[in-house]
Amino acid sequence: MKQTDPHRCHENCLVLFERLSEYIDRELDAPTCKDIEAHIKACKPCQVCLETLKQTVALCRNLERRQVPDTFSLKLKSAIFDLVDKKAD
Amino acid sequence: MPNPSEKTKNDDKDTELIRSINDGRQDLFYELVNRYEKSLYNFGLRMCDNPSDAEDMVQDTFLNVFKYLEGFRYETKFRNWLYRVATSACLKKKRRSKYAPDRELSLDEFLPANESDVSVELPRWASQPLDQVLDGELAGVIRQALLDLPEKYRLVVVLRDVEGFTTQETAEILDLTPTNIKVRLHRARLFLREALKSYYEAD
Structure with missing residues (x-):
């Protein structure tokens, strides 16, 4: 992945593009990670591609969680109470 | 019924609770609900975007879990099984084409x-x-x-x-x-x- 020929570089960008999520998730073997890191170091568009994808994943991981509405929580527990009660009979 | 003293590979904080429920302490089911209702509700919101559908999904999930908990296989994590039930409830609730039509992304x-x-x-x-x-x-x-x-x-x-x-x-x-x-x-x-x-x- 270290070639500087533009055509080869483009090919390497495509290979990397397909594997970026696995790279982010650390699901690739060490030699493949090393190749990717070498390519990214030398290829600005791929750096941007990786960073924007990483940020997208981070945003999903940190989405705020809403509280369960009290009215629903009570309704749910009441439905379960009926089941527990029925089973106990 | 599995032997309660037998440790399984997926023993986690839920396993003991589920064993107690399956041994007759059904009142402890509320504890399972307390542990997971918020997660499941938010999962429902992400999948349906409709609070009412999300609530229905959560309720259907817990009622199914209550019904089938005796058949829970202890070799899997309860949380994974719970989301399997929730996913199935979500798919039943889905409003086809209201949001994203099913299509392949290339x-x-x-x-x-x-x-x-x-x-x-x-x-x-x-x-x-x-x-x-x-x-x-x-x-x-x-x-x-x-x-x-x-x-x-x-x-x-x-x-x-x-x-x-x-x-x-x-x-x-x-x-x-x-x-x-x-x-x-x-x-x-x-x-x-x-x-x-x-x-x-x-x-």
């Missing part, structure tokens, strides 16, 4: 159409720390983009990136191969990234 659609579309500068939304960019507006863009995803991709990205399941666990929950999960996850992430890019480039 990698090609996320490649720049030509050289001039290739960005060499990191956009602001991706270069700042999360706590500075994750405001209500950006969270809204992500939430909407999740809903715009075709369902089979949305399920994978919600389970993996929002709920935090591993590739293997997600594969078990959805009955798919890990390879399939990875393919869908990557396309889903690219779709979300495009939505963020489009939103900020349109400013």
Whole structure:
């Protein structure tokens, strides 16, 4: 992945593009990670591609969680109470 | 009924509780509800975007769990099994075509159409720390983009990136191969990234 020929570089960008999520998730073997890191170091568009994808994943991981509405929580527990009660009979 | 003294490979904080419930302490089922109702409700919101559908999904899930808990196999984590039941309830609730019609996403659609579309500068939304960019507006863009995803991709990205399941666990929950999960996850992430890019480039 270290070639500087533009055509080869483009090919390497495509290979990397397909594997970026696995790279982010650390699901690739060490030699493949090393190749990717070498390519990214030398290829600005791929750096941007990786960073924007990483940020997208981070945003999903940190989405705020809403509280369960009290009215629903009570309704749910009441439905379960009926089941527990029925089973106990 | 498994022997309560027998340790299984997936013994976690839920296992003991489930053994007690299955041994007759059904009143403890409320504890399971307390542990998971918030997670499941938020999972429902990501999948349905309709609080009423999300509530129905949570209720259906817990009622099914109550019904089938005696058959729970202790070799799997309860949380994984719970989300399997929830996923099935979600699919029953789905409002086909209201949001995302089912369609395949291909990698090609996320490649720049030509050289001039290739960005060499990191956009602001991706270069700042999360706590500075994750405001209500950006969270809204992500939430909407999740809903715009075709369902089979949305399920994978919600389970993996929002709920935090591993590739293997997600594969078990959805009955798919890990390879399939990875393919869908990557396309889903690219779709979300495009939505963020489009939103900020349109400013």
